[in-house]
Amino acid sequence: MNVTIKDVARVAKVSVATVSRALNGHDNVTEAVRAAVLKAANDLRYTPHAAARSLSSKRTNTIGVVLPDLYGEFFSELVRGIDQVAREHGKYLLVSSYHGHPEEQGAALRAMRGRVDGLLVMSPYVHESGFLTENLSSSLPVVLINTHLPDSGYLSLRIDNYGAAVQMVRHLVSHGHKRIAFITGPEDNFDARERLRGYRDALAELLPGTKEWVIPGDFGESSGHEAGVAIAKAKVRPDAVFAANDMMALGCLFALNQASIRVPEDIALAGFDDIPLARYVYPPLTTMRVNISDLGARALRALLDAGSESANDNSPIIPKLIERASSGGDARSSERGDSS
Amino acid sequence: MNVTIKDVARVAKVSVATVSRALNGHDNVTEAVRAAVLKAANDLRYTPHAAARSLSSKRTNTIGVVLPDLYGEFFSELVRGIDQVAREHGKYLLVSSYHGHPEEQGAALRAMRGRVDGLLVMSPYVHESGFLTENLSSSLPVVLINTHLPDSGYLSLRIDNYGAAVQMVRHLVSHGHKRIAFITGPEDNFDARERLRGYRDALAELLPGTKEWVIPGDFGESSGHEAGVAIAKAKVRPDAVFAANDMMALGCLFALNQASIRVPEDIALAGFDDIPLARYVYPPLTTMRVNISDLGARALRALLDAGSESANDNSPIIPKLIERASSGGDARSSERGDSS
DNA sequence: CTGAAAGCGCTTACAG
């Protein structure tokens, strides 16, 4: 019922082999024949059947993207960056999330077989429990995104979370803060751990003798809120709070507002990510900007380049300090940051 | 190099036909044989080749999703809703964006051939210029999302933008506002048009004789900002501004802040969408909440149900008024709205 | 219940 290559061949009065060659732009086809084939294909509204093509050519022109989730700004931006490069290269995107259940990664990965030419995988857990390594076919090129899998030999792109956290603490200290609390991300999240490590090391270096002040969180807004409530209740309050991501910083900000604690006058506040919200809240949030779509774009480029030299660019993405009012800038200013 | 059904057959000492049946859960297989096949498949780490399976079975277990873009909260939420249902039904998602270029829809649509069992398409333009209808194969079930294609016969899910805009104007009027300005979305966007139409009709009905006050915008934050600047400069200012979406409302809010115009004391402000930002800005933004992920989920369900009766649920998604401080609620309250 | 075989719609050596 759908038109196939045979129909085109019949109408163009050539063999299917010739149709295939003409349509795929091979050069061993007379221009006259090619024109006839194109016309026939056009008249019949022919589109090659992707599965058939994949089966015989061993290529799918599709890239599989396996993510922890599809929810929220981070993944949206990541996919956007990937999609941009995909489009430039005529690739399709098969996206799959394992909905925060690492154990479903295996199924997601295996299901990609025969559907994709390469894989972009993000698995931000501290411990890889084999879900990944056991299901990564060696025959399929893979680029890992923000995935902690040392010495696996896979191409891997990551964010310099450690260095960025150090930088943020340095910023806070330079503004005279001495009691800097840190709201952590999930324990099993590698990014969160690195940020915590950066906080600790920076504190030890810049404020030797100061005790660290770590409040548990899970990257969710409400855990930040709880942290803020706890801070408000504390006998001795910190003079600055550094949250491991922006959503928690916002939750914390909200709790501080409720408790009539002024930011930044009473407590300075900083986050991590620079989500769009960050510049809109009051006061605008100081944070470390991570260019997420660029991370996605670079990952796909690395995948497509796999093999060539340029593929060896393993340098981490360096987040950038975005200084806004919440950490002690001019709180009355309604500067837009660098959004313009 | 990859293990195929033949390898499994050899190891299990049965024919490939039996392997296929055993693996696909057909009931005409002895349990003993099935067990042997499963063991062999497992031992060999066999995964069926998707393209081959699709080619012979005529099913792909994949749903194609064609969107205007992948950028931002709206699409992120939409895809999340779709993904959730897809997962429940063991379906894969092939996503494709045409990057705001309607003319690329054709290519995106055609490329889905042989890759998907059904299509979810969003094309929010006022005029369908044939990109869509010309490339929608009649053999593929399709559900349109927020796509204005009257009498096309396709299943279609939409948001009641008109009714929601009317409701918002009613809300503003009930708070005593009389000079209500409206910031429009893109001219060729159907949602934007419907919201504008709702604004106009509600104004005519509730405040007869009042002149409408329409400021052009394009759904982007900066166009809202420009509108806010224009409003600040006006000799006579509106006492309320209704932006066709939240991003523009935020841009406007920012401009008003800069001009030291207080919201809501001097000018009330309302948006549309209820993006996460809305409750975090200062003051929190009154808006119409659209349950976007539900829209996505419903769309895919409709697609999967196509044919059955339940598929006829063409009722539009009804946005919900979320009243926050920006439209005259208690501006000092730091209530969280209903986020908890 | 099981196997041999045809066929899905392409691509690609192999001849000519």
Next chain:
DNA sequence: CTGAAAGCGCTTACAG
């Protein structure tokens, strides 16, 4: 430059 044919890895009538 073009065609006949094999083959990609499955599924599914058709026999038995």
